[in-house]
Amino acid sequence: MKSMLKPALLLAFIAAGGEAYMDRLAGMGVSLKAGIYLALFGLVLLGLFSAAYTRNTTLRLIFAVLFAASSVFFLSYQYITDEFMTYNIFISMTHAAGFLREALQQYYLPILKSLLAGLACMAGIALKPGKVPLVPG
Numbered sequence: 643m644k645s646m647l648k649p650a651l652l653l654a655f656i657a658a659g660g661e662a663y664m665d666r667l668a669g670m671g672v673s674l675k676a677g678i679y680l681a682l683f684g685l686v687l688l689g690l691f692s693a694a695y696t697r698n699t700t701l702r703l704i705f706a707v708l709f710a711a712s713s714v715f716f717l718s719y720q721y722i723t724d725e726f727m728t729y730n731i732f733i734s735m736t737h738a739a740g741f742l743r744e745a746l747q748q749y750y751l752p753i754l755k756s757l758l759a760g761l762a763c764m765a766g767i768a769l770k771p772g773k774v775p776l777v778p779g
Contacts, residue, residue, distance in 0.1 A: 651766030652694055655713070656687070658759035662720055694767040705770055710764035720753035737741045 663683065670676040693705035719727050719735065746753060 645772040648694060648766055648769045649722035650773065651762045651769070652690060653760055655763040655766060656690075657760070658755075659717060659720065660729070662726070666726065680689035690767075694769075695771045697771065699770070706764045709767055710760040713763050714753075714760035717759055718753050721756055722749050 658739060667676055677728060690709065693702065693709060696702045696705065715735075716727060719725075719731070
């Protein structure tokens with residue numbers, strides 16, 4: 643049971659943004675851009691699972707906090723605006739920290755949803771990885 647909790651939490655985190663990923667992919671159609679998008683998405687998943695299965699506890703906990711914080715930031719924006727975040731929007735949001743109280747009052751449900759996804763991400767990465775079977779060789 644415990645060995646399935648870590649991947650289940652990571653998959654729940656990925657599913658939290660799944661609809662947006664599929665919408666973006668559908669908008670590209672069958673093209674080179676879609677292939678590149680899928681390749682980059684695969685690299686992101688590889689990075690997520692690599693961080694989650696890092697043996698060094700301190701490094702894994704640092705990854706967990708960083709991934710969770712960035713996912714809450716990104717998913718909150720995505721849930722509230724139903725748009726993809728661009729670099730210019732990212733810069734604008736970092737400068738708008740003074741309006742945090744108003745944002746929490748107005749958009750508490752999408753922010754709560756992103757916090758739950760971020761907690762799933764953090765727990766999925768922070769949990770100690772199970773035993774890795776030895777490969778003969």
